[in-house]
Amino acid sequence: MRYRVSHRTTYSYDDDVSSSFGLAHCRPRELPWQHVASREVSIDPVPSDIADDVDCYGNIVSYFHVTEPHMRLTINALSDVTVTPTEYDADALLEPWERARPILHPGISRGAWAATEFALESPKARHVDAAREYAAASLTPGRPIGEAVTDLMHRIKTDFHYDKTATTVTSTVADVIEKRAGVCQDFAHLALACLRSHGMAARYVSGYLATRPPAGKPRLVGADASHAWVAAWIPGSDQWLAFDPTNDQWVADRHVTVAWGRDYGDVPPVKGVIFTEAKKSTLRVAVDVAPLEEYSQG
Template structure:
């Protein structure tokens, strides 16, 4: 099964004092992957930049670097496009046993962007956390497969967490969210990645979009009005990467559109940069994902 979506993402900044100059790195363009294709789409800015460079980062994510060398009271970054998303055929659990994963990892000699070796140790925003590691170990039973262990941790975190957009900020650490048992998709995904790595399962962060309008008769998924986050886990050489949405206790599928993949949020932030200014600023994010 496949599904096309018309997608709009708008990120706007309003500055209390006009910014004298700014430089921003954007990751807003959806990826082309075996399970999805960008049919058409473009990232624009208002006002138009003085400098622009479209590129690809190490992990294969499309990037747009822009700079404005003038005073700005506000700026808007916009993506509009259409994406075709294919469903996962599913099938049997062919992943290796959890205790066999180190041996399977040792057989992977590549250090390319998709190599699981990049996703096993600590990353900029995800240090090792003994409390999260203990929670993850409690989810893994003896003899469990890597895929089953990842599923179990996803379901356990979904049950443990209350989805609360007011509880955390973008800078909240995983251990803070874990102790509060409250947060949004970024927090729950960061906690799951930390737990999977503690189990020896390579895990990465996926940012993207979630279907806004649910299929008839189904409940609306949490996190559908903003950019969404979920988790990818490497479950052995036979199975490879599998994606989990712990916020909604489901595997990622046709409702999910990938924009960027990285070790944690720092690798995939939709907009980050620097500017010369003073005072505060307001930020708004608007997402619209409409099935075609």
């Protein structure tokens, strides 16, 4: 499926900002299952310095420095992306989940060394006892990797309620488990804590999800949003099984991958530092993932 992705982030302030340093993860990755025909980022006011780099996980990061005084900063990213569903090695998915623990089995495959970091605890996906206990019902002895991960995904969707008011950016995995509610970022961190606390390697993935309206209804422009999901390492093939606990589905051609890391802290869409006397600021984000044919007609 081919998409035109638009992601606009706007910061407004009640006083001039004299200097703004920032970095953005908003350029989709080129991957075996994802082709990026174009990707561009524009910033208003125009930065005095802007550059792209590749971080240690292979993500494209845009760095910028705006020195023109401003009361509004807009980062606008546009991309043309084609996504195809990933085909997984069926035999590898049948391997016991216990083999997907690179720290215990460092020689099991060529990719084990790279997966090791994603089996460790990270700041936003702590290995709390409640997460380990919750995961145990899915990670039963000898259960196939694909089946175990899918069962955990199903249970998170069933047991946890999507609620934008239940958590904040500072909420922890323990908070999410206690409230049994959260948003996609929370459910991704929960899944990470569940798998990693049992030794499995899994990474946090950020990107976009194209929404599809009910039959006969037009797709709402702007209804899409930044999204987060998880990918679990499969040692038999060194693939990563990407799954979306928020929507209870394996990732396919509706998900556009931007970046991945240990957790949200590694790949926020935009973050930075400003110099200002402003006492109040607002943030507005608008994301649209449109099938390219529809975008052209509009």
